[in-house]
Amino acid sequence: xxxxxxxxxxxxxxxxxxxxxxxxxxxxxxxxxxxxYDRNAIEAAVRLREECGGSVxxxxxxxxxxxxxxxxxxxxxxxxxxxxxxxxxxxxxxxxTAAVLGQVISSKTPFNxxxxxxxxxxxxxxQTGPRLAEFLGIPCAAYVQxxxxxxxxxxxxxxxxxxxxxxxxxxxxxxxxxxxxxxxxIPGVKDTLMASKKAVIKVGKNELTAVPxxxxxxxxxxxxxxxxxxxxxxxxxxxxxxxxxxxxxxxVLK
Amino acid sequence: MAGVWVLGENxxxxxxxxxxxxxxxxRYGTTLVAFAFQDAQAARDCIAHGADRAVVLxxxxxxxxxxxxxxxxxxxxxxxDPDMLLIASTYKLKELAARIAERLKAGLCSDCIRLVFxxxxxxxxxxxxxxxxxxxxxxxxxxRPAMATIPPGTFEKxxxxxxxxxxxxxxxxxxxxxxxxxxLERKVRERESKDIREARTVICVGRGFEKKEDIKLAEELATxxxxxxxxxxxxxxxxxxxxxxxxxxxxxxxxxPDLYIGLGVSGQIQHVTGLRDAKVICAVNRDANAPIFxxxxxxxxxxxxxxxxxxxxxxxKGL
Numbered sequence: 001x002x003x004x005x006x007x008x009x010x011x012x013x014x015x016x017x018x019x020x021x022x023x024x025x026x027x028x029x030x031x032x033x034x035x036x037y038d039r040n041a042i043e044a045a046v047r048l049r050e051e052c053g054g055s056v057x058x059x060x061x062x063x064x065x066x067x068x069x070x071x072x073x074x075x076x077x078x079x080x081x082x083x084x085x086x087x088x089x090x091x092x093x094x095x096x097t098a099a100v101l102g103q104v105i106s107s108k109t110p111f112n113x114x115x116x117x118x119x120x121x122x123x124x125x126x127q128t129g130p131r132l133a134e135f136l137g138i139p140c141a142a143y144v145q146x147x148x149x150x151x152x153x154x155x156x157x158x159x160x161x162x163x164x165x166x167x168x169x170x171x172x173x174x175x176x177x178x179x180x181x182x183x184x185x186i187p188g189v190k191d192t193l194m195a196s197k198k199a200v201i202k203v204g205k206n207e208l209t210a211v212p213x214x215x216x217x218x219x220x221x222x223x224x225x226x227x228x229x230x231x232x233x234x235x236x237x238x239x240x241x242x243x244x245x246x247x248x249x250x251x252v253l254k
Numbered sequence: 255m256a257g258v259w260v261l262g263e264n265x266x267x268x269x270x271x272x273x274x275x276x277x278x279x280x281r282y283g284t285t286l287v288a289f290a291f292q293d294a295q296a297a298r299d300c301i302a303h304g305a306d307r308a309v310v311l312x313x314x315x316x317x318x319x320x321x322x323x324x325x326x327x328x329x330x331x332x333x334x335d336p337d338m339l340l341i342a343s344t345y346k347l348k349e350l351a352a353r354i355a356e357r358l359k360a361g362l363c364s365d366c367i368r369l370v371f372x373x374x375x376x377x378x379x380x381x382x383x384x385x386x387x388x389x390x391x392x393x394x395x396x397x398r399p400a401m402a403t404i405p406p407g408t409f410e411k412x413x414x415x416x417x418x419x420x421x422x423x424x425x426x427x428x429x430x431x432x433x434x435x436x437x438l439e440r441k442v443r444e445r446e447s448k449d450i451r452e453a454r455t456v457i458c459v460g461r462g463f464e465k466k467e468d469i470k471l472a473e474e475l476a477t478x479x480x481x482x483x484x485x486x487x488x489x490x491x492x493x494x495x496x497x498x499x500x501x502x503x504x505x506x507x508x509x510x511p512d513l514y515i516g517l518g519v520s521g522q523i524q525h526v527t528g529l530r531d532a533k534v535i536c537a538v539n540r541d542a543n544a545p546i547f548x549x550x551x552x553x554x555x556x557x558x559x560x561x562x563x564x565x566x567x568x569x570x571k572g573l
Binding site for chain 1: 263319321344345346348349352353355356357359360361362363364365379383384385386387388389390391392393394395396397433434435436437438439440441442455479491499504512513523527530533534535536542547548549550551552553554555556557560561564565568569572
């Protein structure tokens, strides 16, 4: 039996971020989603429960709007959710998120294994998982693409430059997973109906010992620009000749 | 005590960190210290390449998980109080950096691509990508030390200077703790041929290719240009037409060749992020509105199956 916690984040869907004519980012028509990496993490948790038995608890930290994400997460198979909710929880840095998750998890949810996505789809700091492991004082393996649990240990195949390293960790442990770990299901109508019957434990800021001060301050967020010449050619032979001449002129043909 | 400290898994990573580390150390008016794992020669080479001091982190026995050094590194930082820690963004070091940061209660800028010294505040403002590469976030650490992980390939390598290495410049820290993690096995991921990071010319295969066999078209172009083949995320990680080690983009590798040619590459921002430092970007795509044309120097609007053979012929004539 395995009690699994899977952490997820409700993030801006970057596909809806527009760029204004002046080159600024326009968030006026954005929608939100469960961070894509976390959808795969949820799927991995649910499949592991199907293999080993036990439970899956989905945990998130976010503003009240993230309630929509909690329901979405539950429609993907977890048994229950824990939602640390506060208007200020939309703008936490990774150390704060880890601290809130850590307090919520140690007070509300017994576990053997914590699964996090490798990073979030918005900020992609890839820090919350490893920081949470340190906060809880448990072993950690990041960038895992295959997981098996047997006799109180988890075997994790993790991606490293050039090769795969197979690690064995004693439980309780934390892993962060790559999207390869599992392809997320598309919840059906029935899953969505079931989700609204599942338990959601809400935790307010006042129930936590403390939310530590931030360690990172964002000074600005601006549109990334790649400035290029944007010269276009057709597929006609004459144009291909001009194209090759343009390459030659730039000195990039050896 | 103070200092700018750099930590990398190999020489190349360390030399890159030493070049940016040197400029920051000079601005802080402090020393530059390099940390290498296990390899004392690499540590000495760091001094030749600009470090004032080098430390080799040594395993007690066999090499194992990097977190055996976690307590020693944290103690060393607490004792010597460096201004800044710069760590190579490899899979393992990204994890280690976050864990060091958590133990130190330090802020960490992940995958930092630019560092700007703020003279007035004596702080470093760091830039990184967010929202899938569509935005640049500028952050400062509110902690001491400030920490950043830096993707390999972001900075030029520091050059070696002569006569820098003296006896006794390399200190040793021996592993103090055991890891809870056991490494069972190391499996070769796939044939790792020439690293596309080093290639001067990169031909990138996108979803415009209809089937795996057609990649030979791209290979013909690569042969005549003496370039390397790379792919977008769908082609590598999803279709597995090319090894993942050849994936360019946010989830893969950042390249900075002289010439990049994207064939049937649409130009999703996650991919484009991986080639922003290429000298000349070219694209072949039959969709005139494909976003790749907006970030290309030279674009051919046409079907790659028609264009590539013509291009190969034309290049053969000129070379």
